[in-house]
Amino acid sequence: MAGTDALITPHVRKGSEMRRLLADPLVLAVAIVIQVLLLVFIVWPLIRVVVVSATRDGLFSLDAYAEQLRSWYVQRAVWNSLLVGVCTAAASVGLGFAYAYTLVRTAVPLKRVLHVLAILPIVSPPFVSSIAIILLFGRGGIITSGLLGLRDFNIYGFKGLLLAQVMTFAPVAYLVLRGVLEGIDPTLEDAALNLGAARSTVFRRVTLPLAVPGVTSAFLVVFIESLADFGNPLLLAGSAFPVLSVQAYLQITGMFNLRAGAALSVLLLIPSVAAFLIYRAIIGRRRYVTVTGKPGRSSLKATSPGAKWLLFGVTLAVAALVVMFYAVIVVGALARTWGVDNRPSLDALRYVLSVGMDTIKDTLAIAVVSTPVSGLLGMIIAFLVVRKRFPGRGALELTSLLNFALPGTVVGIGYILAFNQRPLLLTGTMVILMACFVFRYVPVGIQSGIAVLRQIDPAIEEAAQNLGASSALTFRRVTLPLIRPAFFSALVFAFVRAMTAISAAVFLVSANWNLMTVQILSEVGSGRYNAAAAYSIVLLGIVISAIGIIGLLLRRGYSPVQGRFL
Amino acid sequence: MRQWFVWMLVGALLMPAAVARAQVPSLTIYSSVDEENARKILGAFSRATGIETRITFLSTGPALARMEAERANPQADVWFGAPSENHVDAKIRGLTQPYKSPNAAPLDARFRDPEGYWTSFYMNPLGAGLNTKVLESRGIKRPVSWQDLLNPLLRGLIQMPSPQTSGTAYNMVVTLVQIMGEDKAFAYMKQLHPNVQTYTTSGTAPSRAVAFGEVAIGIQFTPALYQLYFRGYPLLTIFPKEGVGFEAPAISIIKGTRREAEARRLVDWMILPEGQDTLAAQETFFFPVTRQAKRQVGLPALQLVPLINYDVDFAGKNRQRLVTRWVNEILGGR
Numbered sequence: 076m077a078g079t080d081a082l083i084t085p086h087v088r089k090g091s092e093m094r095r096l097l098a099d100p101l102v103l104a105v106a107i108v109i110q111v112l113l114l115v116f117i118v119w120p121l122i123r124v125v126v127v128s129a130t131r132d133g134l135f136s137l138d139a140y141a142e143q144l145r146s147w148y149v150q151r152a153v154w155n156s157l158l159v160g161v162c163t164a165a166a167s168v169g170l171g172f173a174y175a176y177t178l179v180r181t182a183v184p185l186k187r188v189l190h191v192l193a194i195l196p197i198v199s200p201p202f203v204s205s206i207a208i209i210l211l212f213g214r215g216g217i218i219t220s221g222l223l224g225l226r227d228f229n230i231y232g233f234k235g236l237l238l239a240q241v242m243t244f245a246p247v248a249y250l251v252l253r254g255v256l257e258g259i260d261p262t263l264e265d266a267a268l269n270l271g272a273a274r275s276t277v278f279r280r281v282t283l284p285l286a287v288p289g290v291t292s293a294f295l296v297v298f299i300e301s302l303a304d305f306g307n308p309l310l311l312a313g314s315a316f317p318v319l320s321v322q323a324y325l326q327i328t329g330m331f332n333l334r335a336g337a338a339l340s341v342l343l344l345i346p347s348v349a350a351f352l353i354y355r356a357i358i359g360r361r362r363y364v365t366v367t368g369k370p371g372r373s374s375l376k377a378t379s380p381g382a383k384w385l386l387f388g389v390t391l392a393v394a395a396l397v398v399m400f401y402a403v404i405v406v407g408a409l410a411r412t413w414g415v416d417n418r419p420s421l422d423a424l425r426y427v428l429s430v431g432m433d434t435i436k437d438t439l440a441i442a443v444v445s446t447p448v449s450g451l452l453g454m455i456i457a458f459l460v461v462r463k464r465f466p467g468r469g470a471l472e473l474t475s476l477l478n479f480a481l482p483g484t485v486v487g488i489g490y491i492l493a494f495n496q497r498p499l500l501l502t503g504t505m506v507i508l509m510a511c512f513v514f515r516y517v518p519v520g521i522q523s524g525i526a527v528l529r530q531i532d533p534a535i536e537e538a539a540q541n542l543g544a545s546s547a548l549t550f551r552r553v554t555l556p557l558i559r560p561a562f563f564s565a566l567v568f569a570f571v572r573a574m575t576a577i578s579a580a581v582f583l584v585s586a587n588w589n590l591m592t593v594q595i596l597s598e599v600g601s602g603r604y605n606a607a608a609a610y611s612i613v614l615l616g617i618v619i620s621a622i623g624i625i626g627l628l629l630r631r632g633y634s635p636v637q638g639r640f641l
Numbered sequence: 642m643r644q645w646f647v648w649m650l651v652g653a654l655l656m657p658a659a660v661a662r663a664q665v666p667s668l669t670i671y672s673s674v675d676e677e678n679a680r681k682i683l684g685a686f687s688r689a690t691g692i693e694t695r696i697t698f699l700s701t702g703p704a705l706a707r708m709e710a711e712r713a714n715p716q717a718d719v720w721f722g723a724p725s726e727n728h729v730d731a732k733i734r735g736l737t738q739p740y741k742s743p744n745a746a747p748l749d750a751r752f753r754d755p756e757g758y759w760t761s762f763y764m765n766p767l768g769a770g771l772n773t774k775v776l777e778s779r780g781i782k783r784p785v786s787w788q789d790l791l792n793p794l795l796r797g798l799i800q801m802p803s804p805q806t807s808g809t810a811y812n813m814v815v816t817l818v819q820i821m822g823e824d825k826a827f828a829y830m831k832q833l834h835p836n837v838q839t840y841t842t843s844g845t846a847p848s849r850a851v852a853f854g855e856v857a858i859g860i861q862f863t864p865a866l867y868q869l870y871f872r873g874y875p876l877l878t879i880f881p882k883e884g885v886g887f888e889a890p891a892i893s894i895i896k897g898t899r900r901e902a903e904a905r906r907l908v909d910w911m912i913l914p915e916g917q918d919t920l921a922a923q924e925t926f927f928f929p930v931t932r933q934a935k936r937q938v939g940l941p942a943l944q945l946v947p948l949i950n951y952d953v954d955f956a957g958k959n960r961q962r963l964v965t966r967w968v969n970e971i972l973g974g975r
Binding site: 148206210213215227309313325412413416488495582 | 698700709730797806842855968973
């Protein structure tokens with residue numbers, strides 16, 4: 076770890092680090108506050124879960140682990156989870172890279188629309204999206220049966236799960252990769268081209284190596300999220316294709332065995348932590364700095380016309396799929412009886428806007444409050460991890476990932492165990508919901524921030540400090556504007572997840588606070604599929620507006636004239 | 642500037658506390674009855690008694706998990722809904738407290754705990770939902786029995802929940818074991834296996850797939866099936882003639898409640914004719930547990946449903962074993 080930093084901040088001598096830190100009490104204070112928060116909201120609930128998994132009648136015992144690992148079914152679930160995790164991550168990163176590269180590095184039309192369409196699938200409203208997937212890819216699906224002519228195609232199992240996960244997580248990869256690709260100075264590519272390198276060589280030897288932090292961060296994030304995801308497998312995997320996260324959920328909610336569920340979740344952390352260590356080994360010892368303060372203007376010549384239009388074709392195909400996916404839901408929201416009687420009717424929308432208004436407001440309130448907290452926290456942690464040195468820094472990045480790597484059910488249970496007694500009595504309040512969202516989904520912001528920060532020469536920030544700016548001022552006026560793409564990703568992701576997360580929330584919602592996704596679940600339960608679809612459309616509308624507003628705020632905040640943020 | 646930044650950070654972190662809402666005192670309920678029906682039933686209760694309710698919706702598993710996790714400081718007064726065998730679980734774990742309602746005396750013994758820990762207030766039989774359109778388009782005769790479901794033309798056209806996750810599916814396993822005997826029941830489920838497209842996690846997922854024509858037949862408890870028919874889906878509900886099990890969702894008072902009197906009123910009211918008639922009046926598609934109660938239009942008379950004498954005790958005691966056997970033999974083919 077120390078080696079990494081020596082490379083990233085080569086002109087700072089180690090010995091002077093602690094002195095520097097003491098001279099800058101704000102950084103120290105912020106670092107301490109954040110570490111305390113992570114201890115309280117991530118480590119403490121996790122400890123409660125681990126304790127449950129490793130005790131029997133109050134005594135230490137690893138029975139639960141041994142029992143689970145002996146079962147052939149759990150063994151198969153372990154294997155399936157890893158398989159799906161690796162495939163989903165590889166496919167998502169590949170697709171996300173192609174998509175981001177097309178939009179950032181080539182001159183193609185429709186960029187803004189394609190950008191929004193790339194992000195939308197993160198919304199993936201629970202249950203409704205599974206109905207949309209059945210209507211598109213099921214036995215009589217529009218795509219499987221209509222376009223491809225497949226008869227009796229079975230969507231349940233590995234294929235369906237992979238499809239659904241790639242659809243949900245590729246946008247996350249796109250968000251992370253876009254930030255990194257935007258940060259690569261295109262003049263480097265131009266220089267290589269001018270020196271006579273072929274375009275493919277430039278891509279292979281310049282662009283791709285410089286994108287490594289983004290690719291690895293995106294892979295890590297998607298891999299971990301795929302392992303922890305249980306919404307998709309719950310609906311599409313079925314019992315014949317067990318995965319670990321669902322098994323953990325089932326042990327808790329199906330067999331009422333909290334210990335076994337906790338044990339399985341702790342097992343789930345092993346591949347995630349391993350992936351993190353591999354990632355750090357890959358990324359740790361190299362430099363990726365390309366943003367050095369000199370303005371680079373892209374001529375976007377690095378891609379041949381053939382490759383460009385091929386990429387554009389792929390991008391359009393993905394976008395078309397997204398459009399179809401939501402078109403199916405829009406039809407559902409406006410149909411009398413979704414799937415049976417598709418004559419238009421506004422009843423469902425009217426119903427949702429009258430009955431569901433409180434729910435919409437509650438959800439929005441929680442998302443609006445937790446989004447800036449989560450986004451800012453992500454950027455600050457990324458900044459601390461990459462740029463600063465303080466005791467416990469090495470553990471900070473890993474700790475921040477833990478809640479992300481656990482299935483939501485377990486996070487929810489951990490939160491109840493940890494926060495249902497004084498002095499930390501938070502159950503039933505909005506704080507517990509918010510803390511859950513913020514600390515669970517902050518890693519995407521952190522990883523985006525870290526990937527982008529690694530591209531930026533610390534000399535720029537040091538210049539500001541040498542001119543007398545405080546750490547805070549430097550962060551606000553120099554760092555934050557430079558990592559704007561990562562900040563955007565962090566805010567969008569935090570907002571969408573706060574609006575749509577359900578698994579942990581189920582344990583934390585109270586009669587005081589109702590969430591839209593919980594409402595969608597309940598409408599599906601009552602057979603009001605068109606109302607569920609209508610909720611999803613409202614959700615989608617809110618998210619699209621939010622993406623627009625966040626983008627606008629960030630652009631305003633960084634107006635080149637004022638050059639400041641907030 | 643420094644102060645400004647610190648202020649911003651502190652503000653951002655403290656904001657949630659400021660927004661937290663004041664809590665209104667009233668009966669707090671964990672409802673495993675779906676939101677729409679629970680609101681209707683409990684709304685009628687509030688109108689009749691003047692007792693306000695605050696409802697949080699949790700399906701059976703999450704409700705139990707949450708009560709267990711909150712044991713040290715219970716957040717709710719009543720657990721409303723979820724099959725009686727799960728209330729037996731709650732009783733064994735010491736999560737609930739007894740109350741013998743004077744109104745419960747005329748209830749059938751299978752609808753109440755002898756010590757008063759739980760009281761059932763409605764029941765749902767197991768049924769098969771047929772998508773008549775899909776069956777017709779494939780020229781398949783409508784099945785009327787468990788045996789008929791083995792029809793090879795139905796290959797991949799049935800969905801049922803998985804007993805690992807769903808009380809509904811476990812109910813079906815126990816039903817078959819009671820009708821056929823254990824080994825024959827497992828042989829039957831093995832034969833049925835190729836016809837099952839997927840074993841869903843949720844007990845109500847099959848009805849969704851049937852409604853949209855993804856499969857022809859879904860096996861589950863009946864309310865969602867009737868409800869979808871009522872919403873316009875081509876869905877016919879049948880009861881396999883060899884017999885079907887049923888669930889009898891119950892109500893329990895959570896141990897440590899601070900509103901015992903109000904909680905007791907709810908138990909009392911639910912099994913009064915007033916409460917029982919609400920089930921029909923509010924179109925819940927639930928069967929009442931008392932004989933005198935009104936029957937909802939569209940529901941068959943209970944005498945026409947071939948109910949078996951479902952053995953809750955046997956079901957509870959053999960759960961782990963039967964589910965493990967199901968996983969090994971049906972899923973694993975061992």
